[in-house]
Amino acid sequence: QVQLQQSGTELVKPASSVKISCKASGYTFTSNYMHWIRQQPGNGLEWIGWIFPGNGNTKYNQKFDGKATLTADKSSSTAYMQLSSLTSEDSAVYFCAAAISNYFDYWGQGVMVTVSS
Amino acid sequence: DIQMTQSPSSMSASLGDRVTITCQASQDIGNNLIWFQQKPGKSPRPMIYYATNLANGVPSRFSGSRSGSDYSLTISSLESEDMADYHCLQYKQYPWTFGGGTKLELK
Numbered sequence: 001q002v003q004l005q006q007s008g009t010e011l012v013k014p015a016s017s018v019k020i021s022c023k024a025s026g027y028t029f030t031s032n033y034m035h036w037i038r039q040q041p042g043n044g045l046e047w048i049g050w051i052f053p054g055n056g057n058t059k060y061n062q063k064f065d066g067k068a069t070l071t072a073d074k075s076s077s078t079a080y081m082q083l084s085s086l087t088s089e090d091s092a093v094y095f096c097a098a099a100i101s102n103y104f105d106y107w108g109q110g111v112m113v114t115v116s117s
Numbered sequence: 118d119i120q121m122t123q124s125p126s127s128m129s130a131s132l133g134d135r136v137t138i139t140c141q142a143s144q145d146i147g148n149n150l151i152w153f154q155q156k157p158g159k160s161p162r163p164m165i166y167y168a169t170n171l172a173n174g175v176p177s178r179f180s181g182s183r184s185g186s187d188y189s190l191t192i193s194s195l196e197s198e199d200m201a202d203y204h205c206l207q208y209k210q211y212p213w214t215f216g217g218g219t220k221l222e223l224k
Contacts, residue, residue: 037161045153045161045204047213061212095160102172103151103208107160 002026004096004108011114012086019082020111022096029077030054033099036070036081039110040092048094051079086115119144119207123216129224136192140205140216145186149209152181152190155202164203165190197223 007021022034036048049060053072060068067090069082083090096108120143130136140150148168153161163172165181168188178193192199200223205216 044218045206045215047206047215059211063212097160102163102166104153104161104163104206105172107162110160 002098002100002106004098004106006094006096006108006111009112009114011116013117014087014115016086017082017084018086018113019080020094020113022079022081022108024077024079024098027098027100029072030074034070034072034079035097035099035104036068036079037095037097038092039095040089048081050099053077053079083113086113088115091115118212119146119210119214121205121207121214121216123205123219125219126217127220127222129222130195131224132195132197134195136195136199136221138190138203138219138221140188142186142188142207144210146207146209148183149207150181150183150188151206151208153204153206154199155204156200161204 003025005023010018012018030053033050033052035050038046038048047061048064048068051058051070051072058070071080091114093110093112095110097104098106122141124139150168151163152165154164155161164175164179166172168183169181180191182189203219207214
Protein backbone atom coordinates (compact mmCIF):
# COMPACT_ATOMS: atom_id res chain seq x y z
CA GLN A 1 0.00 0.00 0.00
CA VAL A 2 1.05 3.58 -0.57
CA GLN A 3 2.86 5.16 2.36
CA LEU A 4 4.56 8.49 2.83
CA GLN A 5 6.70 8.48 5.95
CA GLN A 6 7.96 11.88 7.01
CA SER A 7 10.87 12.65 9.31
CA GLY A 8 10.47 13.68 12.91
CA THR A 9 9.77 16.89 14.79
CA GLU A 10 12.37 19.61 14.41
CA LEU A 11 13.35 22.33 16.88
CA VAL A 12 15.65 24.75 15.14
CA LYS A 13 17.16 28.14 15.80
CA PRO A 14 16.30 31.33 13.96
CA ALA A 15 18.37 32.02 10.84
CA SER A 16 19.25 28.35 10.49
CA SER A 17 18.10 25.79 7.92
CA VAL A 18 16.31 22.48 8.20
CA LYS A 19 15.82 19.61 5.76
CA ILE A 20 12.80 17.39 6.19
CA SER A 21 12.16 14.16 4.34
CA CYS A 22 9.27 12.17 2.94
CA LYS A 23 10.01 8.53 2.14
CA ALA A 24 7.61 7.01 -0.35
CA SER A 25 6.67 3.38 -0.79
CA GLY A 26 4.02 1.31 -2.51
CA TYR A 27 4.03 3.14 -5.84
CA THR A 28 6.40 4.30 -8.56
CA PHE A 29 8.08 7.27 -6.92
CA THR A 30 9.55 8.63 -10.15
CA SER A 31 6.23 8.74 -12.01
CA ASN A 32 4.16 10.92 -9.70
CA TYR A 33 4.29 14.48 -8.48
CA MET A 34 5.08 15.16 -4.84
CA HIS A 35 3.57 18.28 -3.31
CA TRP A 36 4.50 20.09 -0.13
CA ILE A 37 2.00 21.99 1.99
CA ARG A 38 2.40 24.18 5.06
CA GLN A 39 -0.02 24.60 7.95
CA GLN A 40 0.84 27.29 10.48
CA PRO A 41 -0.61 26.94 14.00
CA GLY A 42 -4.32 27.62 13.95
CA ASN A 43 -4.18 28.59 10.32
CA GLY A 44 -5.22 27.16 7.03
CA LEU A 45 -3.17 25.34 4.44
CA GLU A 46 -0.68 26.81 1.98
CA TRP A 47 0.65 25.09 -1.10
CA ILE A 48 4.44 25.37 -1.24
CA GLY A 49 5.18 23.60 -4.52
CA TRP A 50 5.76 20.32 -6.24
CA ILE A 51 8.61 18.20 -7.51
CA PHE A 52 8.48 15.54 -10.20
CA PRO A 53 11.05 13.02 -8.98
CA GLY A 54 11.47 11.42 -12.39
CA ASN A 55 13.32 14.44 -13.77
CA GLY A 56 13.71 16.75 -10.79
CA ASN A 57 11.47 19.44 -12.24
CA THR A 58 9.99 21.75 -9.64
CA LYS A 59 7.29 24.39 -9.37
CA TYR A 60 7.12 26.76 -6.43
CA ASN A 61 4.62 29.11 -4.96
CA GLN A 62 6.44 32.44 -5.39
CA LYS A 63 5.81 33.13 -1.72
CA PHE A 64 8.28 30.34 -0.92
CA ASP A 65 10.93 31.24 -3.49
CA GLY A 66 14.23 31.37 -1.65
CA LYS A 67 12.62 29.81 1.42
CA ALA A 68 11.93 26.26 0.28
CA THR A 69 14.03 24.01 -1.92
CA LEU A 70 12.56 20.72 -3.13
CA THR A 71 14.72 17.78 -4.10
CA ALA A 72 14.26 14.05 -4.58
CA ASP A 73 16.52 11.01 -4.31
CA LYS A 74 15.34 8.35 -6.75
CA SER A 75 17.58 5.67 -5.23
CA SER A 76 15.80 5.87 -1.88
CA SER A 77 12.39 7.08 -3.10
CA THR A 78 12.67 10.02 -0.76
CA ALA A 79 11.60 13.60 -1.32
CA TYR A 80 13.16 16.41 0.63
CA MET A 81 12.32 19.98 1.44
CA GLN A 82 14.96 22.33 2.77
CA LEU A 83 13.79 25.47 4.53
CA SER A 84 16.33 28.24 4.92
CA SER A 85 16.75 31.49 6.88
CA LEU A 86 14.19 30.30 9.36
CA THR A 87 12.11 32.72 11.40
CA SER A 88 9.28 32.21 13.85
CA GLU A 89 6.90 32.60 10.90
CA ASP A 90 8.20 29.29 9.57
CA SER A 91 7.02 27.42 12.65
CA ALA A 92 4.39 25.12 11.19
CA VAL A 93 3.48 21.59 10.25
CA TYR A 94 4.77 20.61 6.84
CA PHE A 95 3.10 17.88 4.82
CA CYS A 96 4.14 16.00 1.73
CA ALA A 97 1.37 14.69 -0.50
CA ALA A 98 1.64 12.48 -3.55
CA ALA A 99 -0.55 12.75 -6.62
CA ILE A 100 -1.05 9.15 -7.72
CA SER A 101 -4.57 8.45 -8.91
CA ASN A 102 -5.62 12.01 -8.21
CA TYR A 103 -4.09 15.19 -6.86
CA PHE A 104 -3.13 14.98 -3.17
CA ASP A 105 -4.57 11.52 -2.68
CA TYR A 106 -1.87 10.31 -0.29
CA TRP A 107 -0.35 12.36 2.52
CA GLY A 108 2.49 12.04 4.94
CA GLN A 109 1.78 12.40 8.63
CA GLY A 110 3.30 15.87 8.77
CA VAL A 111 6.43 17.29 10.37
CA MET A 112 6.23 19.95 13.03
CA VAL A 113 9.00 22.51 12.71
CA THR A 114 9.44 24.90 15.61
CA VAL A 115 11.77 27.87 15.20
CA SER A 116 12.93 29.15 18.55
CA SER A 117 16.11 30.36 20.17
CA ASP B 118 -3.24 34.92 -7.07
CA ILE B 119 -6.71 33.39 -7.03
CA GLN B 120 -8.43 34.02 -3.71
CA MET B 121 -10.67 31.31 -2.35
CA THR B 122 -13.11 32.82 0.13
CA GLN B 123 -14.48 30.07 2.31
CA SER B 124 -17.54 30.43 4.51
CA PRO B 125 -18.45 30.05 7.22
CA SER B 126 -15.15 29.97 9.09
CA SER B 127 -16.83 27.95 11.80
CA MET B 128 -20.23 26.47 12.43
CA SER B 129 -22.00 24.19 14.81
CA ALA B 130 -24.68 21.74 13.76
CA SER B 131 -26.67 18.87 15.17
CA LEU B 132 -26.50 15.23 14.19
CA GLY B 133 -28.72 14.62 11.21
CA ASP B 134 -28.53 18.23 9.99
CA ARG B 135 -27.84 19.14 6.38
CA VAL B 136 -24.65 21.18 6.28
CA THR B 137 -23.26 23.27 3.45
CA ILE B 138 -19.84 24.90 3.24
CA THR B 139 -18.96 27.25 0.40
CA CYS B 140 -15.85 28.51 -1.37
CA GLN B 141 -16.03 31.44 -3.72
CA ALA B 142 -13.28 31.81 -6.30
CA SER B 143 -12.00 35.27 -7.24
CA GLN B 144 -11.34 34.13 -10.82
CA ASP B 145 -12.54 31.37 -13.07
CA ILE B 146 -11.23 28.03 -11.90
CA GLY B 147 -13.54 25.81 -13.91
CA ASN B 148 -14.14 22.67 -11.88
CA ASN B 149 -10.52 22.50 -10.70
CA LEU B 150 -11.37 22.29 -7.03
CA ILE B 151 -10.81 19.73 -4.30
CA TRP B 152 -12.49 19.53 -0.90
CA PHE B 153 -10.50 18.14 2.02
CA GLN B 154 -11.49 16.98 5.49
CA GLN B 155 -8.97 17.33 8.30
CA LYS B 156 -9.37 15.97 11.81
CA PRO B 157 -7.25 17.25 14.74
CA GLY B 158 -3.65 16.12 14.53
CA LYS B 159 -4.23 14.37 11.21
CA SER B 160 -3.38 14.98 7.59
CA PRO B 161 -6.03 16.31 5.24
CA ARG B 162 -8.11 13.72 3.39
CA PRO B 163 -9.51 14.46 -0.06
CA MET B 164 -13.29 14.16 -0.13
CA ILE B 165 -14.37 15.65 -3.44
CA TYR B 166 -12.37 15.96 -6.67
CA TYR B 167 -13.06 18.14 -9.66
CA ALA B 168 -15.71 20.01 -7.69
CA THR B 169 -18.32 17.24 -7.81
CA ASN B 170 -16.66 13.82 -7.84
CA LEU B 171 -16.65 11.78 -4.66
CA ALA B 172 -13.23 10.44 -3.71
CA ASN B 173 -12.78 6.71 -3.10
CA GLY B 174 -14.22 5.53 0.19
CA VAL B 175 -16.06 8.76 0.99
CA PRO B 176 -19.62 8.25 2.26
CA SER B 177 -22.39 9.17 -0.14
CA ARG B 178 -23.81 11.75 2.30
CA PHE B 179 -21.02 14.04 1.05
CA SER B 180 -21.51 15.85 -2.23
CA GLY B 181 -19.96 18.73 -4.13
CA SER B 182 -21.62 21.25 -6.41
CA ARG B 183 -20.88 24.42 -8.33
CA SER B 184 -22.88 27.49 -9.15
CA GLY B 185 -20.83 29.95 -11.13
CA SER B 186 -17.84 30.88 -8.99
CA ASP B 187 -19.37 29.37 -5.85
CA TYR B 188 -18.42 25.84 -4.89
CA SER B 189 -20.21 23.96 -2.16
CA LEU B 190 -19.58 20.91 -0.05
CA THR B 191 -22.77 19.46 1.39
CA ILE B 192 -23.22 16.82 4.05
CA SER B 193 -26.78 15.58 3.71
CA SER B 194 -27.16 14.15 7.21
CA LEU B 195 -24.44 15.01 9.67
CA GLU B 196 -22.81 12.22 11.62
CA SER B 197 -20.49 12.51 14.60
CA GLU B 198 -17.48 11.38 12.57
CA ASP B 199 -17.94 14.38 10.26
CA MET B 200 -16.79 16.84 12.93
CA ALA B 201 -13.61 18.22 11.43
CA ASP B 202 -12.07 21.10 9.56
CA TYR B 203 -12.85 21.37 5.86
CA HIS B 204 -10.69 23.08 3.24
CA CYS B 205 -11.10 23.81 -0.43
CA LEU B 206 -8.22 24.03 -2.90
CA GLN B 207 -8.12 25.44 -6.42
CA TYR B 208 -5.59 24.01 -8.83
CA LYS B 209 -6.53 25.92 -11.95
CA GLN B 210 -3.78 28.48 -11.71
CA TYR B 211 -0.46 28.77 -9.91
CA PRO B 212 -0.02 29.31 -7.09
CA TRP B 213 -2.58 26.78 -6.06
CA THR B 214 -4.56 28.28 -3.20
CA PHE B 215 -6.66 26.99 -0.33
CA GLY B 216 -9.68 28.54 1.27
CA GLY B 217 -9.37 29.68 4.86
CA GLY B 218 -11.02 26.57 6.24
CA THR B 219 -14.25 25.78 8.07
CA LYS B 220 -14.36 24.29 11.53
CA LEU B 221 -17.46 22.10 11.89
CA GLU B 222 -18.49 21.37 15.46
CA LEU B 223 -21.32 19.57 17.15
CA LYS B 224 -24.07 21.75 18.58
